[in-house]
Amino acid sequence: xxxxxVWRLSLAVLVLFGVSLIVFMxxxxxxxxxxxxxxxxxxxxxxxxxxxEMGFDQPLSVQYGKFLWKALQGDFGxxxxxRLPAMALVLERLPRTYQLTxxxxxxxxxxxxxxxxxxxxxxxxxVDTLTMGFSLIGQATPxxxxxxxxxxxxxxxxxxxPTGGAQGLESLVLPATTLGLYSMARIxxxxxxxxxxxxxxxxxRTARAKGxxxxxxxxxxxxxxxxxxxxxxxxxxxxxxxxxxxxTEMVFSWPGVGRLAVNAIHGHDYPVxxxxxxxxxxTFVLLNLLTDLTYALLDPRIRYDGKGGA
Amino acid sequence: MKLPTRVAGRLPSKAIIGFAVMAAVVVCALLAPWLAxxxxxxxxxxDRLSKPNWLVDEDNGYFLGSDGLxxxxxxxxxxxxxxxxxxxxxxxxxxxxxGSLLGMSAGYFGGWWEQLVLRLADIILSIPFILLAIAIVAxxxxxxxxxxxxxxxxxxxxxxxxxxxxxxxxxEGDFVAAANAMGASPIRTMxxxxxxxxxxxxxxxxxxxxxxxIIIESGLSFLGLGVPPxxxxxxxxxxxxxxxxxxxxxxxxFPGLAIVATVTAFNLLGDWxxxxxxxxxxxxx
Numbered sequence: 187x188x189x190x191x192v193w194r195l196s197l198a199v200l201v202l203f204g205v206s207l208i209v210f211m212x213x214x215x216x217x218x219x220x221x222x223x224x225x226x227x228x229x230x231x232x233x234x235x236x237x238x239e240m241g242f243d244q245p246l247s248v249q250y251g252k253f254l255w256k257a258l259q260g261d262f263g264x265x266x267x268x269r270l271p272a273m274a275l276v277l278e279r280l281p282r283t284y285q286l287t288x289x290x291x292x293x294x295x296x297x298x299x300x301x302x303x304x305x306x307x308x309x310x311x312x313v314d315t316l317t318m319g320f321s322l323i324g325q326a327t328p329x330x331x332x333x334x335x336x337x338x339x340x341x342x343x344x345x346x347x348p349t350g351g352a353q354g355l356e357s358l359v360l361p362a363t364t365l366g367l368y369s370m371a372r373i374x375x376x377x378x379x380x381x382x383x384x385x386x387x388x389x390x391r392t393a394r395a396k397g398x399x400x401x402x403x404x405x406x407x408x409x410x411x412x413x414x415x416x417x418x419x420x421x422x423x424x425x426x427x428x429x430x431x432x433x434t435e436m437v438f439s440w441p442g443v444g445r446l447a448v449n450a451i452h453g454h455d456y457p458v459x460x461x462x463x464x465x466x467x468x469t470f471v472l473l474n475l476l477t478d479l480t481y482a483l484l485d486p487r488i489r490y491d492g493k494g495g496a
Numbered sequence: 497m498k499l500p501t502r503v504a505g506r507l508p509s510k511a512i513i514g515f516a517v518m519a520a521v522v523v524c525a526l527l528a529p530w531l532a533x534x535x536x537x538x539x540x541x542x543d544r545l546s547k548p549n550w551l552v553d554e555d556n557g558y559f560l561g562s563d564g565l566x567x568x569x570x571x572x573x574x575x576x577x578x579x580x581x582x583x584x585x586x587x588x589x590x591x592x593x594x595g596s597l598l599g600m601s602a603g604y605f606g607g608w609w610e611q612l613v614l615r616l617a618d619i620i621l622s623i624p625f626i627l628l629a630i631a632i633v634a635x636x637x638x639x640x641x642x643x644x645x646x647x648x649x650x651x652x653x654x655x656x657x658x659x660x661x662x663x664x665x666x667x668e669g670d671f672v673a674a675a676n677a678m679g680a681s682p683i684r685t686m687x688x689x690x691x692x693x694x695x696x697x698x699x700x701x702x703x704x705x706x707x708x709x710i711i712i713e714s715g716l717s718f719l720g721l722g723v724p725p726x727x728x729x730x731x732x733x734x735x736x737x738x739x740x741x742x743x744x745x746x747x748x749x750f751p752g753l754a755i756v757a758t759v760t761a762f763n764l765l766g767d768w769x770x771x772x773x774x775x776x777x778x779x780x781x
Contacts, residue, residue, distance in 0.1 A: 197615075197618065200615060200618075200619075201615075201618050201619050201622045204615070204616070204618075204619030204622075205619060205622060205623055208619070208620075208623065208628075209631075212631055212632070212635055213635070215632070215635045215636060222635065322760060322763060322764070323756065323760060325707075325759075325763060326707060326711075326755075326756050326757075326759035326760040326763055327752075327755075327756050327759075328711050328714060328715060328718075328734075328752065328755055328756075330715060330718055330734065331734055331748070331752035331755065331756075334734065334737075334738060334741060334748045334749075334752070335748075335749065335752070337741055338741050338742075338745045338748075338749075342741060342742045425622075425624050426624065426625075428624050428627075429624025429625055429626035429627050430626065432624075432626055432627060432630065433626065433715050433718070433719065436718075436719060437738075444627075447627070447630065447631075448630065448719055448721075451630060451631075451634035451721070452720070459631055459634060462627070463623065463627055463628070463631050466623075466624055466627055467622055467623040467624070467627075470622055470623070470624055471622045474622065
């Protein structure tokens with residue numbers, strides 16, 4: 187377990203290091219950062235002066251070192267538009283994005299896990315067909331489109347929920363459901379196939395033969411063992427949801443970091459873009475780490491095996 | 497005439513539906529100028545926001561309605577299929593080739609090269625894809641070429657991981673040892689003995705990835721970071737209708753249906769191919 191822990195932690199550090207390199211390189215992708223930051227008709231001597239002030243005339247490795255040192259202290263520079271530290275702008279909106287993402291995952295799990303279990307138990311009946319049909323179409327449905335349809339139906343026609351913004355719990359319902367739909371489809375599929383595998387095993391047959399009630403068999407014996415792959419996919423889903431939140435926030439004018447990032451992109455406000463990408467990626471790396479460690483705790487094979495599977 | 501029914505009879509319904517929808521989209525893309533009732537960019541201000549003609553008593557000539565500039569929705573959907581397919585084919589093809597080559601060589605040679613490729617894949621996979629795509633497009637500027645670059649730069653990792661894992665198991669085979677013993681160069685061994693044994697997993701992955709690329713491409717276009725607005729694209733049309741949802745629901749609704757149908761078709765085909773070519777991957781969707 188210790189060996190696994192050390193290996194997994196150093197991987198996370200390496201990945202974060204790589205993420206910082208990618209975030210740093212964003213500004214240098216076009217070769218000349220001043221082309222992005224200054225208007226096109228800026229005279230060359232002003233451009234040169236700006237380059238010197240910002241340190242763009244130094245070797246890339248030196249620039250990256252400085253960037254990394256500052257980033258480690260949470261300093262991504264000042265927003266060009268709002269004249270505030272980019273990090274502060276991001277941290278101010280981050281709770282909203284987390285709120286949206288975790289509500290979406292919660293909604294997805296509440297619907298998808300029982301649906302997946304039912305589909306496996308009633309395999310090849312209409313319950314199964316219906317669940318898998320929904321899940322197939324759910325996986326093919328762009329969340330932002332579903333969001334627009336929800337707004338047309340529930341906000342414009344029925345006036346049940348607001349069309350956007352973040353005032354109170356009722357404004358969370360539509361964005362979180364929209365965002366959760368995609369994960370719902372995938373979690374339902376995963377639960378179903380994982381349950382199908384477990385239901386065939388001998389210990390489930392034994393549990394049934396002992397005369398345990400079907401509910402105890404399903405939820406205590408089968409689902410617990412089917413949970414491993416589901417836990418893994420939940421970790422991955424959170425990453426997808428964090429990314430998907432960007433578009434959902436735009437559809438529902440949700441004041442999170444995704445909307446901040448897209449607006450910053452349109453306004454060429456790069457420190458804010460860099461801060462958002464770095465923070466979201468860090469969250470994702472930590473969540474993955476947590477998932478893998480949970481997995482290791484749940485699965486004795488990985489605990490004793492050192493490096494383990496996956 | 498016997499052959500087609502016999503072949504069709506053996507295909508499961510998901511493959512038939514998948515093939516049929518995919519064929520329809522390809523036909524739309526190839527024959528757009530003949531199929532579309534109007535020029536997709538023809539504006540007709542007096543006809544703006546016309547309802548779909550099956551919802552009104554009088555025939556207005558717009559089967560799926562018109563948008564805020566009086567452009568025909570149906571024609572724009574037909575032309576939009578070109579964008580989705582072009583970007584899908586280029587993105588999946590190029591990232592598939594790049595990722596397979598990197599992954600196969602990583603699995604075959606092992607050592608520092610394998611570590612480099614796989615850890616790079618870990619890093620790229622740890623940034624939520626949409627966010628990374630948005631950031632890159634933001635710097636490079638929105639265009640079709642840049643969209644393809646974004647997809648290739650970020651999607652190759654999935655192919656690389658699968659190719660590396662598959663190569664690792666294939667290279668233990670006696671036929672690879674035999675090829676090496678007979679003096680085949682690594683490139684020859686990989687081309688003739690490894691590659692044919694790992695393609696089916698990669699084809700399954702590519703088919704499933706196609707739908708994903710279409711969804712993300714339209715999402716980026718929806719945000720104004722994808723296909724430039726003057727070119728008709730499904731994502732761009734969703735964005736066009738977004739601010740007038742209460743006046744004209746049809747502008748955003750029908751392009752979305754086109755996306756759902758196309759992506760469902762590719763997912764069905766991918767599922768079917770997975771069952772057929774690579775039963776070990778079953779259930780990992």
